[in-house]
Amino acid sequence: MADEENPVRFGILGCAEIARKICRAINLSPNSIIQAISSRSTEKAKQFAIKNSLSELVKVYGNYETVLDDPSVDAVYIPLPTSLHLKWAVLAAQKKKHVLLEKPTALNVEELDQILEACESNGVQFMDGSMWYHHPRTSRMNELLLDPKLFGQVRTIYSSSSYLPPPQFFEDDIRTKADLDGLGALGDAGWYCIGAILWAMNYKLPTTVTALPATTRNSSGVIMSTTVFLHWEQEETTAIFYCSFLSHETMSVSVLGSTGSFHVEDLIIPYEESSATYNFTSGACFADLHIGWNATEQEVRVHNELPQEALMVKEFSRLVKGIKDFKIRPDTRWGGISRASQVVLDAAKASADGGFKSIYI
Template identity: 35%
Template sequence: MTKIYNWGILGAAKFAREHMGPAIHLASGARLAGLATSSYDKSAPFRAFAPDIRVYESYDALIHDPKIDVVYIPLPNHLHVEWALKALKAGKHVLCEKPIALEAAEIDQIISLRDETGLMAAEAYMILHHPQWQRAKEIIDSGEIGRLRHVSGIFTFDNREDTGNIRNKAETGGGGIRDIGVYTYGSARFVTGQEPTELRADVEFEKGIDTYANVTGRFGDITFTLINSIRMANRQRMEFHGEKGVLALTAPFNAQVFGEPKLTVECSGGVIREERFPAAQHYKLQVENFCAAIGGDRSAYPVSLEFSQGTQAMIDRVFADAKR
């Protein structure tokens, strides 16, 4: 019989309400058992699909409840490390929204506590749970498009009117790079299997947050151009350009929301192949993979803290170059 793990959420965030809460509720091996919020009214949307959920008045009350097995953290970025450590010290497995930290060095203490306790701790980097990304890496590694020479990616949207959004606040670790740069940088690292050997960043700031970033450089002999902005029209796409063909993902990050996830392969001679993924639910798969990892198969969760630390190290380099 499959073990069911009780999940608790810290805070009634919009993202948790619309995406991760329902995913936990629907995932095999998981049960949405708790929500910590100072406003009981904010729990109403969660109780609508999980009527037996327990509502806690404080984060501490939830993480110290022995009935809770896993703590999911969708708090503002600057609170991630603090509450990840508190939850681990309370004996809970931890799944924390990206970015799990504001600087790569901060992740060391989470790794250390993970290893000390034997608990599962990871970043909720949902895209790598989507089969389109596993397939993309498989195609690149197979050599179908030949030697990979260039990676290009873009992820943009415009939220300038939403002034209260935490992405528009410097004090909460806002900005486009931490919010969506993590996707273009991390996915490029995942597919190439390499870290940037050269990096240059053209970044624009507004009231202490980055609103546009064009990052160029090399993964060894593979060049890259990655663009992110929270002041541009909606756009997302990743392309991997080889000597024999081009692999493109047309809805690489917000699958189903931005559009149907589709992978295309264009080879010399104009031959095009499309692979579609109409049914995959990456948030649900993420929860199920996390539960499998708790159960002993750590390889079931493809995003280790060490991988997340590598992406954060790249983010740190982008900010450092922008300041230089």
């Protein structure tokens, strides 16, 4: 059956800014269509439809419940504030809607476990909205990571995710409000760093997670900037990540192995939509007299047929179609990846909140 036949029909819960990007991705994905959008008011949802040039066939609802009750909706995309994820993701699963959930997935792993349990018991697919996993650059770097000769053992990883929002952000944005997105920079920018580090470690959880005693909070106590140290004792591998709302834009990861290393500056959002690069060095030694290197960095460019968000939607819909059309069981791998990130996120927060002690996982 061609992708275009019987596409997965998405309902969107909420008209957050990020929803614009995913609506575009659904339209670009050959196996997916937007079936319904919703907001807390019909007017707001209508404005969103107009602003994003959505088809007149898209249903417009003034509340989220109606989307979940619409039998023509197969799957929902949930870009609501993190504090609302538990309620709406569980309800969606109970209504047999497949769940594409924006990150951070939940306020803590106990909440995420309820969401994952609801998805599993209702036989629906779960995936979080971390789009960079789906870029072919990520797969190419993964091949490197698995190459014992070119890369060797992972020794240390550094990841940075930051941006400097306008002053209004610090007044208004949900990511600065303790009651809406109490995870702050850790949940927003830090989520990607944690994902990148776990990815490089093939999702093995670290032994300890330690927030370093240099954490900046706003007046509500929400983390605006922090640095976190991860340690895998058995492997003697370390990782550091820095996440911040107070620094110039970064979204980098550097992975250093015993025999090779690579780094990417634009991991989360590539500079360009149609291709992306990573920089790789292997087997480098000082040249004679220590006046140069015998091997220098190579830039490798990887092309992608669709933007990474569309590739994410396409992969999600492929899994949904497998369940819907062929009764294949949901793929629990994506939930497992989200859960690993959430566990590390929780530990980092617990460490920052508890005097920067190491948290054993």
